[in-house]
Amino acid sequence: MKNIIVDCYENYKEEDRLTTNNARKIEFITTTRIFDELLDNKMKVLDCAAGTGVYAFYLADKGYEVTATDITPRHIELIKQKLMDKNYNMNTSVLDATDMNIFKDESFDVVLNMGPFYHLITENQRQKCFSESLRVLKKGGILVTSYIPRYYVIQHVAMGDRRYLDMKLAEQIINTGVIKHEDEKCFWTDTYYSSMDEMEELYKRNGLKIIDHFAQDGISPLLQEKVDSLSFDEFEVWCDYQYRICREKSILGASNHVIIAGIK
Incomplete structure (x- = not known):
C-alpha cells in the first residue's frame, strides 16, 4: 500500500495544489483562519503528513515549533530546500503516519x-494512524x-x-467509502472517503x-x-462567506475537504 501512495505523490505536484487558482486557495485561507483561532504560537506541532509543507511553514513562520514528516521522500526534500531560505529550523523526516515510534509519548501540543487518513483503506490502518497520533499528543493537546x-x-x-x-462506482463509494488503485474506474489512488457522523464517532x-x-x-x-473569474474584492467576499458557513452541517458533507479537531 505504502509504495502505491508514494508513487502517486512522487509523480504529482502537491506543492501547486493550494496555489494554482482561487478555488483551491480557499482551502488554505479558511483553514489558516481557523487555525489562528484554535492554536497558540507557543505550541509544539507535529504535521505528520505535511506534504510539501504549506501548513507547516505557515505555523513555523508564526513562531510555532514545527516538526514536519511525510511518507513521500520528494515532499521532505522540497521542505528541506525551502528551509534554506528560513531563519529557523524545522525537524523533518520521511515517516509513515501509522508508525511514529521515532517520537516519544506525549511529545506534541498539536x-x-x-493527509494520511484518507489514504488508509482498512479500518485497522486508520485506527493505527489515529492511535499513533493520540500517543504522541500531550494530554490536553489538539488533534x-x-x-x-x-x-x-x-x-x-x-x-x-x-x-x-458511473452508478456502480457511486454505489461503491457510498456503501464502502473505498476506492483501490486496481479498481477499473479508480480516478486517483487507494483512498477512503468518510462522513461527518463517522468522524465524530x-x-x-x-x-x-x-x-x-x-x-x-x-x-x-x-x-x-x-x-476563478471573481475580482479581488469579489473573491474576498466569497472567502468571508465560506468562513461564515463552514461549520454548517449541510456544508460538511458537500465540501471537498473537511477538518475535525478535538482535545485529548
Whole structure:
C-alpha cells in the first residue's frame, strides 16, 4: 500500500495544489483562519503528513515549533530546500503516519493529521494512524484530522471527467467509502472517503472532546471557473462567506475537504 501512495505523490505536484487558482486557495485561507483561532504560537506541532509543507511553514513562520514528516521522500526534500531560505529550523523526516515510534509519548501540543487518513483503506490502518497520533499528543493537546466526504466525491470527479459518472462506482463509494488503485474506474489512488457522523464517532470513541468541525473549501472546487473569474474584492467576499458557513452541517458533507479537531 505504502509504495502505491508514494508513487502517486512522487509523480504529482502537491506543492501547486493550494496555489494554482482561487478555488483551491480557499482551502488554505479558511483553514489558516481557523487555525489562528484554535492554536497558540507557543505550541509544539507535529504535521505528520505535511506534504510539501504549506501548513507547516505557515505555523513555523508564526513562531510555532514545527516538526514536519511525510511518507513521500520528494515532499521532505522540497521542505528541506525551502528551509534554506528560513531563519529557523524545522525537524523533518520521511515517516509513515501509522508508525511514529521515532517520537516519544506525549511529545506534541498539536498533531496535524491532514493527509494520511484518507489514504488508509482498512479500518485497522486508520485506527493505527489515529492511535499513533493520540500517543504522541500531550494530554490536553489538539488533534486535527482532515478527511474527504464520500457524498461529495462523485460530484467532483464527474465534473472533471464524465467517465466517472458511473452508478456502480457511486454505489461503491457510498456503501464502502473505498476506492483501490486496481479498481477499473479508480480516478486517483487507494483512498477512503468518510462522513461527518463517522468522524465524530471516531473522535468520541477515542475519548476526544470535539472543539471544531468545518469545511475547508466547501463547494468552491465544483464552481472553479466561477470562483476563478471573481475580482479581488469579489473573491474576498466569497472567502468571508465560506468562513461564515463552514461549520454548517449541510456544508460538511458537500465540501471537498473537511477538518475535525478535538482535545485529548
